[in-house]
């Protein structure tokens with residue numbers, strides 16, 4: 201989260217100098233470490249807790265839609281960073297789907 205926030209601030213205030221301090225020996229060893237979370241994308245396409253059942257048995261998709269919109273915004277953010285060369289392209293051209 202700190203890396204994301206720092207990158208975001210740097211885009212709107214490129215002249216700012218930002219320092220991030222990590223209390224552990226290396227970064228991303230807590231929740232972000234791949235072995236410390238479930239590894240899903242939280243796109244709200246299959247998580248039932250984002251589509252609660254009302255007392256009358258009805259299902260409301262509002263929260264799932266809201267979460268999915270946030271997920272799509274995250275994807276746009278990451279692809280913008282790839283286009284700007286700030287992030288490495290996660291898909292080598294040999295594995296890129298045909299369009």
Ligand SMILES: Cc1cc2nc3c(=O)[nH]c(=O)nc-3n(C[C@H](O)[C@H](O)[C@H](O)COP(=O)(O)OP(=O)(O)OC[C@H]3O[C@@H](n4cnc5c(N)ncnc54)[C@H](O)[C@@H]3O)c2cc1C
Pocket residue numbers: 201202221222223224227228229230231232233236237238239240241242
């Ligand atoms: C069991 C579990 C399963 C999950 N499953 C999923 C999932 O499937 N999909 C998903 O999208 N999300 C999942 N999440 C949530 C996701 O992993 C976290 O929301 C995300 O990794 C949080 O990132 P972060 O950078 O905010 O926190 P972290 O990755 O925890 O980073 C916080 C950092 O701050 C450092 N720190 C703490 N205190 C200080 C201090 N005082 N000074 C300096 N540094 C400090 C820590 O050492 C750590 O490196 C899961 C979380 C858990 C716990």
